[in-house]
Amino acid sequence: MKNTLIALSLLLASCQTQTAGNIKLLGGVRDFQDSSDWEQTDDQTNVLGIGLDLAGKDGFGPEIGYTYSQDVSYDDTYVNRKVNDTKSRVSEIYLGLRKNYMVNDWWQVSFSGGMSSLNVETSVNLSYSGDTATDRGRAYAPYINIGTSVFVIDNLFIGIEYRHNFLNEDVDIFILDPELDCDMYLLSIGFSF
Secondary structure, eight states, X not given: OHHXXXXXXXXXXXXXXXSOOEEEEEEEEEEESOHHHHGGGSEEEEEEEEEEEOSOSSSEEEEEEEEEEEEEEOOSEETTEEEEEEEEEEEEEEEEEEEEEESSSSEEEEEEEEEEEEEEEEEEEETTTOOEEEEEEEEEEEEEEEEEEEEEXXXXXXXXXXXXXXXXXXXXXXXXXXXXXXXXEEEEEEEEO
């Protein structure tokens, strides 16, 4: 996977792109497909992120971005241990290629795909000792993204996006091996420059 990410980076560096681009803020939900291994923290309802692409309003170019999500569960068990709470956090850096289409003067549709590097951290507050145990892992996964935006004034837009990380690569977290196959449903607000 690392070699694929490096090859994609070299491809992006060699692309001739427009000088116009888009920057956006993202917010939404991350839903892990393998909810049994993620146990209580499979729906991370507070995804925040930022994205930048150089595809212009109606063009093709590279994109890069960052998302962060977390979930807290107050169920009393995690991996057969008594706990006060369980916290999972996922930070993702993505790099890919994007195509934007202007349907008319105010409506844009976009498609993109590339590679993500996902860092996962899970912490459990053990009720029998009061200690907190933390484990971390990293995985690489390809993604696809589709979205639509409406330009409300000049270069300011709002939109919705769907992203799917579709490689079922396991991450070793405690005794579990949760897969990072997930969906994200996002709202975006941004500016085209």
